[in-house]
Amino acid sequence: MRIVFAGLLLLSATVLSQDANVLRRYRNFIARHVGQVSRDRCDHEMGRRRLTKSSDSNLCRDTNTFIGDSAGRINLICGGAGAPYGGNFTRSLQPFPITICNLKNENARQPHCQYRGRADTRYLVIQCEQGYPVHFERDIV
Structure with missing residues (x-):
């Protein structure tokens, strides 16, 4: 009985850890990735959100895509508003407004990042x- 209980406790801890x-x-x-960002506000928004190449770097991120819609609507892609796409991905069934921010000054470091935006x-x-978007892979026409 103790072994079964210990096993259930361990399984519960694992599930909670995965959920977290x-x-x-x-x-x-x-x-x-979420929020309305105009193409001329890329410098400001990338800096405000502290988006860099990696979490332990101050090198400017090469590119980032902002999705100009609510998190709730984007979440629906993981349910009935999306379709399987390639291996592990889901494609939205409807187009979304996006702003793509591309770095202009290669190898720059924050706070000197300069971006060119395209809507x-x-x-x-x-x-x-588990029904949540966790990674932006790409956009498609």
């Missing part, structure tokens, strides 16, 4: 876990 990891990745996705409307390809 998915929620952390979801919050990171939201912080990195468009595209379908999204994202990775979903």
Whole structure:
């Protein structure tokens, strides 16, 4: 009986840990990609969100895509508003407004990052876990 209980306790801890990891990745996705950003505000928004090449670097991120819609609407892609796309990804069934910010000054470091923004409307390809978007893969026409 004790072994069964210990096993259930361990399994519960593992599930909770996995859930916490998915929620952390979801919050990171939201912080990195969700929000209305005009193409002439890329410098400001990339700096405000502290988006760099990696979490332990101050090198400017080469590119970032902002999705100009609500997190709730984007979440729907992981349900009925999305379709399987390639291996692990889901494609939105509807296009979304996006702003793509591309670095102009290669190898720059924060706070000297300068971006060129481009606005468009595209379908999204994202990775979903447990019904949440956790990774932006790309946009498609």
